[in-house]
Amino acid sequence: MQLYRNLSIRQKQVVWAWGFLAVPIVFYVSIRFYPTANAVILSFMDWNLLGDKTWIGFENYVKLVQDPVFWKVFGNTFLYLIIGTPLSLVVSFVIAYHLDKVRFMHGTIRALYFLPFMTSAVAMAWVWRWFYQPVPIGLFNNFLASLGLQQVAFLNSTTNALPSVLAPAVWAGLGFQVIIFMAGLRAIPKTYYEAARIDGVSTWTVLWEITLPLLRPTIVFLVVFSSIGFLRIFDHVFNMTTNNPGGPLNSTKPLVLMIYDTAFNSFDMGYAAAQTVVLFTVLLCVSLLQLRLLRDR
């Protein structure tokens, strides 16, 4: 105790700060960093959960590069990313931008947009799955049929399946993004808009030159956040294609689903770990790249 009392105020603050930080650090090291490191080591081994682990060097990675399914899956994952992120951001910005101007039932409308975000992804995926069914079950196809139009094979076609799976994922994330965008819009001082009104510039100019640049921190956050979300997409795909996860013909299979398959259906833990390391690297690179590109200059 005497020892503590003799410390300067600054040193005491340091002692307390590290005291509090120590708990989460221990927690993170034991449940995050240790398994992560383990996974990296595992990716260089052959292991089927029961047998012995054998060191096989880069064999898992070589297998990965030569696996056509991996490249298909890799492409799918990026498709989810490059369609999902811009689409969800543009749609949610348009909604937030206009909702910000609505006074009538503002709270109710906002709550309605937020509702999908609170819904379980599994329930949502199954409802959408029902929407996509052929006549006479599916909502969309019934509607098309009643207009006399051709049915669309939403989940059964290799070209339509991926966008069809992506749609509910985008829709589910909208509420969250709308709320964040609206908070960002509210944070822009009103006088900027009043000054622009007095200067007489067009609404379009105000949007491009004032609103969007001032919204930059919000946009950076949402781009990174939603990119990570789309790169890790799993539950929507798995639940909408349960009879043949990632099908038809792997056309909707994302990386996470492939990892799941390899690990818990093929019990090839080393190979799954190698895929995980690749996913982790991709996530890291994409996030860092985005932060760098969108950083304030």
Add this chain to the structure above:
Amino acid sequence: MANLALRNLTKTYDKTQVLHGIDLAVEDGEFVVFVGPSGCGKSTTLRLIAGLEEVSGGEIEIDGRIVNNLEPKERNIAMVFQNYAIYPHMSVRKNIGFGLRTSGLPQAARTKRIDEVARILDMTDLLDRKPNQLSGGQRQRVAIGRAMVRNPAVFLFDEPLSNLDAQLRTQMRLEIKKLHQRVGNTIVFVTHDQVEAMTMADRIVIMKDGRIQQVGTPAQVYHKPANTFVAQFIGAPSMNMFEARVSAGQLTLANGSTLAAPVPLFGDRPVILGIRPDDLVAGGDAPLLEGRIEVLEPLGSETLAYVGVAGREVIAKASGRAPPAVGDSVSLSADPSNMHLFDAETGEALS
């Protein structure tokens, strides 16, 4: 011809009326300051002139045109905001040039105009900086530059100095006044600070509760206040007010002192006598009030003495070099020509 005219201007929010018929004519090139306590409607009036809020009744005329239904950009005005409203992501040059976007000027003419404004405001070397690299005073100048660049008929200033520290405020006050003398545009300036109003204005408009109390030059509102509100609002420290009674040309104070009424009045009526601290001096042949000094506030050039007179405080000015001491008994007198008489009920000046 008036450059800006307000005729019976009213503004109502829902059921609350915040402006009750504002009438004012501002001459071309005049510097008019709206001053009043918060909530008096001065900023609302400015926003009505700017077109940021819709008029509920009455007319606004700028340059001979009724502008009630015109968008801000069509009114030929420019405005400087309290928080400057300069865009943090644009350079000073872009900020100043923002107002020229709709001007239809060719690029070369715009650049020339921006450079000219920068030269007038002495910030040519700041043009490529971002706002976060500028000091408060420099940001203020950028805001003024953005207003100037469009060469409007009327400049509107909405409490532009209240975010600056005291020293900088005094300096910018002077700069704005000099700028006005050089450029000569019409300026409508809103402030809650009576010192700002007095020092800068050609004419002061004093407002309270959505009504104009008095319009006049700084000298007029100081020496001939129209009512007790103006008398106490203008001038620091505030004017001393005494309840008194007039009968047969004699003014009797509550403490029994009498003097010849400074203003000829008929009948027997209660009045309010106002005397500025500057005019209340110690000594004199016919002392009006007697009391004991309770608190002293030395200001250097002078000392403010709070004198307890019959249970209330009266402020008087004393010498800065040889101030009296706390506890001293003083008798105070004033020159009748420096006294102000107001109606006890309405508060209107009697003359």
